Amino acid sequence: MIFDTHAHYDDKAFDSDRDSLMSQLPGVGIGYVVNVSASLASVKSTVALTEQYPYVYGAVGIHPNETEELKESDIRDLKEALQLPKIVAVGEIGLDYYWDTPGRDVQKYWFERQLDLARELDKPVIIHSRDAAEDTLNIIKAKGGADHRMVIHCYSYSVEMAREYLNMGYYLGIGGVVTFQNAKKLKEVVKYAPLDRLLLETDCPYLAPVPNRGKRNSSLNLPLVARAIAELKEIDYDSVIDAAYGNARRFYGI
Numbered sequence: 001m002i003f004d005t006h007a008h009y010d011d012k013a014f015d016s017d018r019d020s021l022m023s024q025l026p027g028v029g030i031g032y033v034v035n036v037s038a039s040l041a042s043v044k045s046t047v048a049l050t051e052q053y054p055y056v057y058g059a060v061g062i063h064p065n066e067t068e069e070l071k072e073s074d075i076r077d078l079k080e081a082l083q084l085p086k087i088v089a090v091g092e093i094g095l096d097y098y099w100d101t102p103g104r105d106v107q108k109y110w111f112e113r114q115l116d117l118a119r120e121l122d123k124p125v126i127i128h129s130r131d132a133a134e135d136t137l138n139i140i141k142a143k144g145g146a147d148h149r150m151v152i153h154c155y156s157y158s159v160e161m162a163r164e165y166l167n168m169g170y171y172l173g174i175g176g177v178v179t180f181q182n183a184k185k186l187k188e189v190v191k192y193a194p195l196d197r198l199l200l201e202t203d204c205p206y207l208a209p210v211p212n213r214g215k216r217n218s219s220l221n222l223p224l225v226a227r228a229i230a231e232l233k234e235i236d237y238d239s240v241i242d243a244a245y246g247n248a249r250r251f252y253g254i
């Protein structure tokens, strides 16, 4: 069975056919989906999806580019959602210096605040980090440490940086980008990283794998990602699927 560890099925890209698409997932081998929120509005829609579909679990947190207007009372709302039995992680949280808004101090403040929340509630964390490798690692080292479960979602940094995260016991989220021809660095990372630290993720509706690159992504595309990982690691497809499934259940505690 396949575990999609990072999806955004509440995105408007699914408004026209969300239920028919999601209802077919268990029948094609998608055992679990974790829907990940990014804004306060998507915290609510994520919780709603977990209530509607037995195989959908949720993560709640505020994406760095959505932190501009965040208030301490919003953290209380996150904390409340994190008490629900199917809300299994804090995320996605982190730093995004590619879009670089709001200012870096604001992004860092709320990243640290949400890491503290995860620590307080003993929940695993989904990290979003783009063009912010050093600051992300420094904050995680200061706030998280090796005894806190984390995944670096849509991992995009070097092998050297991967080693730092793997040494702390963290996971790397691998999605459609691994099938892109120009993703040399990521292919090296996938070859290097132990199979028991990889999580399969779509980040749908974004980042569909080849040959569906540029189209709307969904969990239905995950076999293409698993196949690419199997080829890079020179192991069989089923080993990738089974290992990633076990990793995800261990990571989320499901």
Ligand SMILES: [Zn+2]
Residues within 6 Å of the ligand: 006, 008, 036, 092, 203
């Ligand atoms: Zn995402």
